[in-house]
Amino acid sequence: MSNPQSNTPRWQPEVPPQRPPRKRRVFLWVFLGVQVLFLIWMITGIASGSGTPEDCGSLEQETCNDAENVGTAVGVGLIIVLWAVVDIILGVTYVVYRLARRP
Numbered sequence: 762m763s764n765p766q767s768n769t770p771r772w773q774p775e776v777p778p779q780r781p782p783r784k785r786r787v788f789l790w791v792f793l794g795v796q797v798l799f800l801i802w803m804i805t806g807i808a809s810g811s812g813t814p815e816d817c818g819s820l821e822q823e824t825c826n827d828a829e830n831v832g833t834a835v836g837v838g839l840i841i842v843l844w845a846v847v848d849i850i851l852g853v854t855y856v857v858y859r860l861a862r863r864p
Contacts, residue, residue: 788855795851799844806837 810833817825 788858792851792855795847799840799847803837803840803844806840807833809833810836 810829813822814825814829820828
């Protein structure tokens with residue numbers, strides 16, 4: 762006689778399909794956060810220079826406006842240079858990190 766249990770399939774719990782591990786994108790969010798901060802800084806720098814200066818001393822109004830515009834342009838230029846330097850440093854840091862994690 763044959764064993765009746767040998768012909769019946771055994772019950773196995775259904776195993777959900779394995780998802781690949783999710784990559785954390787910490788560097789991406791830090792990089793985007795830095796970009797937003799520099800953008801806000803640049804916009805506020807540009808906005809702070811728009812308007813008419815009140816304390817010009819002995820300068821004429823047109824000369825005083827021109828001097829304020831030059832100062833605003835220099836300030837925004839420095840922000841852009843600092844922004845580029847920080848982006849280069851972040852990029853080099855990311856490349857070094859990726860190379861160190863390579864098998």
